Amino acid sequence: MQRVLEVSGLSRIYGRGCARCAGETGPAFERNVCPACGSVVAVHDVSFHLLPGEILGIMGESGSGKSTIVKLLNFDETAGGGQARFFDGERTWDLFGLNSAERRWLRDNRMGTVYQNPHLGLNLDISAGGNIAERLLMNNVLSYREIRERAVQLLARTQVPADRMDEHPRRFSGGMQQRVQIARALVTNPPLLLLDEVTSGLDVSVQARILDLILELQEVLKISMIAVTHDLGVIRLLASRTIVMRYGRVVEAGLTDQILEDPQHAYTQELVAAAL
Amino acid sequence: MPTLRNLSPLPYNEAGQPVLRIAGLGKEFYLHEQGKTVPSAKGLSFEVRAGELVALVGPSGAGKSSVLKCIYRTYLPSSGQILYRTEGGRELDLAAAPESEILALREREIGAVTQFLHCLPRQSALDVTARPLIRLGESPSIAREKARQLLSRLGVPVPLHPIAPATFSGGERQRVNIARGVIVPRRLLLLDEPTASLDPAARDRVIGIILEEKQRGAAIVAVFHDLAVAGKLAERTIEIAQPVIPEDISADLNSVIPAKAGIQ
Numbered sequence: 302m303q304r305v306l307e308v309s310g311l312s313r314i315y316g317r318g319c320a321r322c323a324g325e326t327g328p329a330f331e332r333n334v335c336p337a338c339g340s341v342v343a344v345h346d347v348s349f350h351l352l353p354g355e356i357l358g359i360m361g362e363s364g365s366g367k368s369t370i371v372k373l374l375n376f377d378e379t380a381g382g383g384q385a386r387f388f389d390g391e392r393t394w395d396l397f398g399l400n401s402a403e404r405r406w407l408r409d410n411r412m413g414t415v416y417q418n419p420h421l422g423l424n425l426d427i428s429a430g431g432n433i434a435e436r437l438l439m440n441n442v443l444s445y446r447e448i449r450e451r452a453v454q455l456l457a458r459t460q461v462p463a464d465r466m467d468e469h470p471r472r473f474s475g476g477m478q479q480r481v482q483i484a485r486a487l488v489t490n491p492p493l494l495l496l497d498e499v500t501s502g503l504d505v506s507v508q509a510r511i512l513d514l515i516l517e518l519q520e521v522l523k524i525s526m527i528a529v530t531h532d533l534g535v536i537r538l539l540a541s542r543t544i545v546m547r548y549g550r551v552v553e554a555g556l557t558d559q560i561l562e563d564p565q566h567a568y569t570q571e572l573v574a575a576a577l
Numbered sequence: 578m579p580t581l582r583n584l585s586p587l588p589y590n591e592a593g594q595p596v597l598r599i600a601g602l603g604k605e606f607y608l609h610e611q612g613k614t615v616p617s618a619k620g621l622s623f624e625v626r627a628g629e630l631v632a633l634v635g636p637s638g639a640g641k642s643s644v645l646k647c648i649y650r651t652y653l654p655s656s657g658q659i660l661y662r663t664e665g666g667r668e669l670d671l672a673a674a675p676e677s678e679i680l681a682l683r684e685r686e687i688g689a690v691t692q693f694l695h696c697l698p699r700q701s702a703l704d705v706t707a708r709p710l711i712r713l714g715e716s717p718s719i720a721r722e723k724a725r726q727l728l729s730r731l732g733v734p735v736p737l738h739p740i741a742p743a744t745f746s747g748g749e750r751q752r753v754n755i756a757r758g759v760i761v762p763r764r765l766l767l768l769d770e771p772t773a774s775l776d777p778a779a780r781d782r783v784i785g786i787i788l789e790e791k792q793r794g795a796a797i798v799a800v801f802h803d804l805a806v807a808g809k810l811a812e813r814t815i816e817i818a819q820p821v822i823p824e825d826i827s828a829d830l831n832s833v834i835p836a837k838a839g840i841q
Contacts, residue, residue, distance in 0.1 A: 352677050352680075355680070509698065509699060513697075513699060516697070520711075520712070538697065538698075541680055542676055542680070555653075555676065556650060556651070556676050556679060556680070558651045559650060559651055559652065559653060562646070562651050562652065563606070563646075563651065563652040563653055565607075565653065566609075567609035567610070570608065570609050570610065571609075571610065574610070
């Protein structure tokens, strides 16, 4: 079966790390801090793959390591171990074996990230259109008219009123900031989109519209996405398959309806029982 | 379009091969918090061929829906095999097949109508119904037209088509569910109480649609409470009782392949 992304043995430790880190942390010990050296084992030996056009859910509570996975994949952080291969058409990228220029090019062109916090994904002090243009400029699209047209198109697609294109996103509502972030992420037509808690902290009605938008983008543009969230409702709505994380490990993986209706792991059962 | 099969009653010469063979299927749930195992279906074996309907009957809680959910992989079976023959003639165990394969089969070959309608919120009944067809690449306008016809045939009034089913009555929702379940011609259909909560007129419309699906060549496994409806539609009836001792009360004793319900 064709894949967009294949991740194996992904690990990341914050701190100096020691020989006991991996063996004495995780769900069995109910901790991710190594008792021997005090390092935080954020992610250990995580493997998964992403199919073309699918949305893979990564579910877990704070500290489970789910957001670290996004940071490792988009080079915000450096992986401590493991491999991630990104199959982009004819090319295969070994994500953790690239030089910094390659990493930057890939991040600016072939993947998009939407963060929970718009400050991380946007420059709030340049206009909404400028935020989008910036990514196109990095991408060597140089004609002003071309850039402007593309920005208008993307903002329309993400339902940001065109007359607000020249305003600074700082003045936008949280939901609108997320839309601009999504527009910016999409501007280079990346085949891979990473969504890190994109609807957390928004009003329920705004959340709903963002989720609708994400589903529409998946359906129309067939973009493969990883959606990191602690929210079972988001998982149920978006993801075809889901992995459940706790203390830096994957405790369960499966079809989303199976994870939610027939959870196998004690932790998943607890999560599902708490939500329903 | 390669995905929309023609509606000939039996696709090529596969009339002799079962579409689904279930052998020794069992399901139990282990609840970690209580340290308890809750049994559901047990030691169940049967076969379904193209154009046949196997009815699962029995009291509530006996595990009828569990069987359907195991076939659809919403539940992970605890024991047994669920052998499905694909359109391409491959046989694979749905209990063990890779998730990607299950997802692909759900889009094209295996349809399920659950007891309650789960759908995306804020979408009209028409879009909910048309969606499986659109996902397969059909043009939205053609898919919506087909959805409109199906919903009307099932007696969902036209003024309701543009409205989200969240506000519908139970019976209306169920019919949206059925329309969505049959809009793509499937090889295998799993129906959970398709006629429950319907008035007699609506029930007859649903029965008509199910009969058509059989005629087209769909293999169907359906859960029924209403034995009269089961008798009308089923080639074979499997009773799932409590405690779970499945018993094959074949509607047709001369049936070439009687369902074999293993008793443990």
